[in-house]
Amino acid sequence: MQRPRLIATDLDGTLLRRDGTLSARTVRALRTAVDAGAEVVVVTARPPRFLDVLAAATGLTGTAVCSNGALVYDIAARTVTRSLALPLSTAREVATALSAAAPGLGFAVETGHTFLYEPSYRLLLSGNARSELAVASLTDLWLSDVPIVQLLAHSVRFEADMLLALAENSVGGAAQFTHSGGRGLLEISAPGVTKAATLSALCAERGITAQEVVAFGDMPNDLTILRWAGTAYAMGNAHPSVLSAVPHHTTSNEDDGVARILERLFDGD
The missing domain is CATH 3.40.50.1000 (HAD superfamily/HAD-like)
Incomplete structure (x- = not known):
């Protein structure tokens, strides 16, 4: 070339x-x-x-x-x-559907500057502690007024490829689903x-x-x-x-x- x-x-x-x-x-x-x-x-x-x-x-x-x-x-x-933020209503819809399709998932929200995670989410990155903020429950993830850049779903049971297939089958085109190799980690963005x-x-x-x-x-x-x-x-x-x-x-x-x-x-x- x-x-x-x-x-x-x-x-x-x-x-x-x-x-x-x-x-x-x-x-x-x-x-x-x-x-x-x-x-x-x-x-x-x-x-x-x-x-x-x-x-x-x-x-x-x-x-x-x-x-x-x-x-x-x-x-x-x-x-x-x-x-290009993920609408809050979409994030909640996707989390609900994925929880039914893959029980035991933990969820976190990436804002670009901070990382919010609920108790079931267990994939924290080394060197990122100052930006990681724990919340008391899944419901508390939706209370921040900061736009959601990405919703993250983590499973200790399912590999990322399996989570991706489950998401596409259960939620369809509600959001954009992919993964970048993180163990049991699904990355969710706004549609398109x-x-x-x-x-x-x-x-x-x-x-x-x-x-x-x-x-x-x-x-x-x-x-x-x-x-x-x-x-x-x-x-x-x-x-x-x-x-x-x-x-x-x-x-x-x-x-x-x-x-x-x-x-x-x-x-x-």
Whole structure:
């Protein structure tokens, strides 16, 4: 392919190593691409506050599509520039239906700045304690006046693939369901909110076509963007559904899979 105008990359399992860091090789490849005129857009399930920590450690700047497309974030300015919230009534409807389909679920709400969880929700992230706020019951999740960016459902019994199938069968098109590999974790957004929908809108504003985008990802929540981009690569460590759906593969995140492709595209003339 010709040199892309925009590089869209997932973070966990794609750009980042297992320890959450960027390798020196990856940093160098990204800088080479930017120096050549390409824009790098991070497209992640992570909320903006995670990008703040990453930017402080790596110098990462630019635009990020966060929370599976629900937020657009200016990393340098630390500002949300676009938000696509999940309606409260929809969140309550989905939680009720999923509780019936998969008993024992715990629920949490992501606002982009804070994370609210009820007692049955047990998947808390290390290093995130200052942003995690426990509430007394499921009902209390719906009392906050802060818009819901994502509803999260966690099960100690069902794997994420099973939860995804149960959600699609029981709630239909009420919301957008996906997962990013978290054990027993289902990620729920407003209907139509995906990584691809938000990135395509950003590209349209910049006069960039899908054919001018190269994308990288590893999990089901990356599939919309991998199918939309003109050229897409599944990581060597990707979920089986991603490996089967995406014809181009690179090496794993531990083996600098993104950097290897960017070097091929941007090193030398």
